[in-house]
Amino acid sequence: xxxxxxxxxxxxxxxxxxxxxxxxxxxxxxxHQRPVxxxxxxxxxxxxxxxxxxxxxxxxxxxYTITHHTRQSAIGLPFISHETFGxxxxxxxxxxxxxxxxxxxxxxxxxGLSEGILFIDEINCVSETLAPAMLQFxxxxxxxxxxxxxxxxxxxxxxxxxxxxxxxxxxxxxLDRVKKIDVEPDFDVWKEYARDAAVHxxxxxxxxxxxxxxxxxxxxxxxxxxxxxxxxxxxxxxxQVYEDLSITMDSEVVVQYIQHPDIAKDFAAYLELYxxxxxxxxxxxxxxxxxxxxxIKKTAHASFDERLSLxxxxxxxxxxxxxxxxxxxxxxxxxxxELKRLRDHLIxxxxxxxxxxxxxxxxxxxxxxxxxxxxxxxxxxxxxxRAEEFFxxxxxxxxxxxxxxxxxxxxxxxxxxxxx
Numbered sequence: 001x002x003x004x005x006x007x008x009x010x011x012x013x014x015x016x017x018x019x020x021x022x023x024x025x026x027x028x029x030x031x032h033q034r035p036v037x038x039x040x041x042x043x044x045x046x047x048x049x050x051x052x053x054x055x056x057x058x059x060x061x062x063x064y065t066i067t068h069h070t071r072q073s074a075i076g077l078p079f080i081s082h083e084t085f086g087x088x089x090x091x092x093x094x095x096x097x098x099x100x101x102x103x104x105x106x107x108x109x110x111x112g113l114s115e116g117i118l119f120i121d122e123i124n125c126v127s128e129t130l131a132p133a134m135l136q137f138x139x140x141x142x143x144x145x146x147x148x149x150x151x152x153x154x155x156x157x158x159x160x161x162x163x164x165x166x167x168x169x170x171x172x173x174x175l176d177r178v179k180k181i182d183v184e185p186d187f188d189v190w191k192e193y194a195r196d197a198a199v200h201x202x203x204x205x206x207x208x209x210x211x212x213x214x215x216x217x218x219x220x221x222x223x224x225x226x227x228x229x230x231x232x233x234x235x236x237x238x239x240q241v242y243e244d245l246s247i248t249m250d251s252e253v254v255v256q257y258i259q260h261p262d263i264a265k266d267f268a269a270y271l272e273l274y275x276x277x278x279x280x281x282x283x284x285x286x287x288x289x290x291x292x293x294x295x296i297k298k299t300a301h302a303s304f305d306e307r308l309s310l311x312x313x314x315x316x317x318x319x320x321x322x323x324x325x326x327x328x329x330x331x332x333x334x335x336x337x338e339l340k341r342l343r344d345h346l347i348x349x350x351x352x353x354x355x356x357x358x359x360x361x362x363x364x365x366x367x368x369x370x371x372x373x374x375x376x377x378x379x380x381x382x383x384x385x386r387a388e389e390f391f392x393x394x395x396x397x398x399x400x401x402x403x404x405x406x407x408x409x410x411x412x413x414x415x416x417x418x419x420x
Contacts (some may be wrong), residue, residue, distance in 0.1 A: 002186035003040075004193075009181060010036055010155065014057055017153055018115060026150075035138050035154035037175075038196030039125075039181030041217065043228025045193070050119045055375045060107050066134065067122045074098055074133050075144030098143035109178055111373035115151040121330055124158035124170065127217040135170075139177050185215035190229050198323065200236035201316030202274045202276040205309055206267055207232070213263045225260040232258065239271075270309075277309050287317060330383045334420050335390060338363055340413060343407060352406040356398060360391045390417070 001009070013036060019027045026033070038046050047063070054061035066074070076095035083092045100118070108114055126134050133143060138156065141148045148154065156178075161169065170178075187207060194204055207214050214232070218225045235257035242249050251261075253270035258264045281295060299307060342359045346352065367384040370376040376384075394413060398406045 037178040038157040044232035062112040123156040205312030
């Protein structure tokens with residue numbers, strides 16, 4: 001299935017596993033809550049969707065790339081304790097709590113969220129010494145002697161053997177205890193995500209024209225040559241910053257992200273044309289409503305690829321404007337809700353400043369709590385910081401006002417900013 005369908009299935013699994021009966025017990029007992037095992041090619045978004053799922057479900061997320069861990073960090077360190085058996089004191093080997101299990105309790109303490117996802121990446125690439133602990137983890141939901149706390153769902157991800165020489169295949173006993181989902185690259189699905197994530201329009205436009213370059217994995221005498229969705233997205237981020245810094249990107253930079261020389265060279269050439277079209281078609285003038293006849297004639301005689309690129313440029317500008325508008329709308333909706341809450345808490349005749357400071361503090365604490373829980377996306381973070389800034393800027397002026405006058409001033413500032 002594609003990554004979008006896999007995301008939906010994991011969300012449905014979470015809802016099913018967290019369903020409780022009238023006595024507060026999980027309808028599906030923990031022992032029957034199979035870990036989800038995502039298997040798919042590298043770079044198709046397995047890790048990214050876990051962040052989206054946690055945010056959309058309002059639950060915590062703890063992620064580990066298990067190849068970075070040793071047997072000791074996974075199951076804990078041994079220590080000697082003393083027990084009395086049959087009237088005799090005996091030294092017994094025990095283990096400290098696994099770093100991974102401890103991190104779940106720390107996350108619950110930090111965020112106040114009792115339910116979440118434990119995401120283990122590259123689970124089938126562990127060392128030989130750690131492999132038995134991973135099998136125990138998938139089969140029994142424990143590391144060493146320490147059980148994963150109730151309310152935490154295990155999701156693991158791995159690559160098929162053809163993509164990684166370090167892959168260890170799971171036996172039937174283990175596979176029979178997991179919910180296995182095979183994920184495949186899908187450009188149409190990624191394109192939806194790319195627009196939401198503001199991937200550079202040149203990348204989307206190029207892949208629209210050459211969809212076979214979206215995901216490619218080849219084995220040659222020179223080694224692996226590949227292009228992945230992760231590579232395209234990371235290339236997009238650096239491309240946006242290069243443009244802001246007026247730095248030209250060539251094929252030698254592109255190939256650092258798209259590690260397939262032919263595709264990298266092709267995209268770099270396309271990028272040059274893309275920049276040329278922006279200048280040739282005077283889009284700043286077009287978006288001000290002035291379209292000279294010569295541009296219409298030029299477009300009519302342009303090649304198909306050139307016209308396709310021009311449409312992409314126009315759509316990109318529209319999407320940027322739409323995205324900015326949506327963020328403005330989110331900002332004013334949040335600010336309006338905070339002002340309404342402040343008004344409702346004002347007591348006639350009481351000082352204004354204590355209620356105002358309490359509102360400021362609540363707004364900041366909400367952002368910090370969502371940030372600790374890793375539920376705060378980039379756009380929401382910017383929106384909340386702007387709302388905090390609105391209150392911060394108003395504070396020095398409001399200190400000279402009282403009661404209704406202070407709130408009226410705040411409301412007027414809101415109205416002026418919204419009208420602008």
